[in-house]
C-alpha cells in the first residue's frame with residue numbers, strides 16, 4: 060500500500076518566486092491592492108474596511124457607518140452592503156455569481172489569470188473550487204459532496220462528535236492546573252478530527268494540516284501583499300502535494316470516506332485531478348478552519364457574559380440557540396463577494412456585468428431591521444437563527460448542520476465538565492479579515508465535574 064506523503068516534506072517550494080507566481084499575484088491581488096490602498100489613503104470607507112488593521116479587529120463601527128449611508132454604498136471600483144435584505148437578495152439572485160473569484164478583473168485579465176495560475180497552488184476561492192464557480196458547474200460538484208452531508212448522515216455523527224469531545228476533555232483534565240490554549244487543545248482539535256474521519260485522513264497528518272490550513276486561510280482575503288501571497292502559496296502547494304499523496308493512498312486502498320467516493324466517480328460525474336483537489340481541499344479546509352472560530356468566539360462571549368453561561372448550564376436545551384447567537388454576533392465568516400453576471404439592479408442602484416459587491420455577512424447579522432438591539436449578545440434571542448452567517452442561495456454552507464452540531468456538543472461538554480473555565484490572559488485574534496476568530500485563547504479550566 061502506498062502511504063500518504065507526510066505534509067511538510069515536499070517538493071512544494073519548487074516554483075516559488077517565479078515570474079508566473081508574481082503575475083498570478085499581480086492579477087489576483089496586486090491591482091486590487093494598489094487601488095484599495097489608494098482609496099484608503101483618500102479616506103474611502105470601503106477601501107479602509109479592506110486594509111485598515113484596526114477595522115479588521117473591530118469592524119463593527121465601520122459597519123454602522125456604512126449602514127447609515129443606505130442599503131448599498133459604492134466607490135469607483137466596487138460596492139458594499141451590510142443590509143440583511145440586500146445580502147439575502149444578492150446571494151439568492153441568479154443575476155449575480157462568483158465569476159471565478161476574479162469578477163472585478165476585466166475579462167481578458169481573468170483569462171490570463173486562469174492561464175498563469177499553477178493548478179498545484181490553487182486556493183479555496185480559485186476555480187474550480189465550489190466556492191468560485193457558478194451553476195451549472197457548481198451544481199455538478201455540489202451534488203457529489205452534498206451526499207455526505209445530508210441531515211441523516213450528520214445526525215448520525217452526533218455520538219462520534221461527543222466521543223471526540225470526551226477524549227479531548229479527558230486529556231485537558233490531566234493538565235487542569237496549567238494555563239491551556241483552548242484553541243490548540245480543544246476548539247481546533249474537535250473539528251479537524253471529525254472532518255479527518257469523514258475524509259479518511261490519517262490521525263498523524265492532522266496537526267500539520269491544521270498548521271497549513273492556518274497559513275493558507277489568508278488567501279480568502281482580498282488585496283493580499285506579495286509577501287502574504289507567497290507565504291500562503293507555499294502552504295497551498297504543500298496542501299496539494301499532501302492531497303495528491305492522500306488520493307493515491309486512498310485509490311490503492313479505498314474506504315467509505317468522501318474522498319474515496321469522489322475518486323471512484325465515473326462517467327459524466329467523474330472529477331479530473333484539479334477538480335478532485337479543489338473539491339476535496341475545500342471541504343477539508345472549510346471543515347476545520349471555520350468551526351474552530353465558532354467555538355473560540357463562543358468561549359470569549361460566554362466569558363464576558365457569565366450570567367448567560369450559568370443560564371445555559373441550567374438549561375442545556377438552550378445550547379443550539381446559543382450557537383446561532385454566536386454565529387450572528389461574531390460571525391466566523393464576515394464577508395463574501397458576488398459579481399453581476401448581467402445588467403441588473405439592487406436597492407435602486409444599476410449594476411453592469413462584472414461589477415462586484417462586497418457582502419458583509421457580519422454586518423447584515425447586526426441589522427436592526429431584523430434583530431432588536433443587535434449589538435447585544437443574548438443566547439435566548441428568539442430569531443437568532445435568521446442570521447446569514449452560513450450565506451444563502453446556491454452556495455449556502457454545505458457544512459452548516461455539522462458546524463452547528465459540533466459547536467453545540469463541544470460547548471456543552473466543555474462547560475459541563477469545567478463550569479469554572481475562565482480566560483486567563485488576553486485572547487489573540489486571527490489576522491484574517493474574512494475569517495473572524497482567535498488564534499490563541501489562554502484559559503484556566505478549574506476543577507472538573509465528573
Ligand code: HEM
Pocket residue numbers: 189190191201254341342345346347349350353390391392395396448449450451453454455456457458459461462
Ligand atoms: C462555523 C462554521 C462555518 C461557517 C460560519 C461557514 C460559513 C460558510 C459560508 C459563509 C459559505 C458560503 C460563502 C459564500 O456564499 O460565498 C460556506 C460555504 C461552504 N462551506 Fe461552510 N461554514 C462553516 C462550517 C463548514 C463545515 C464544518 C464544512 C464542511 C464539513 C463546510 C463546508 C462548506 C462548503 C463545502 C462550502 C461551499 C458550498 C458551495 O459553494 O456550494 N463549512 N460556508
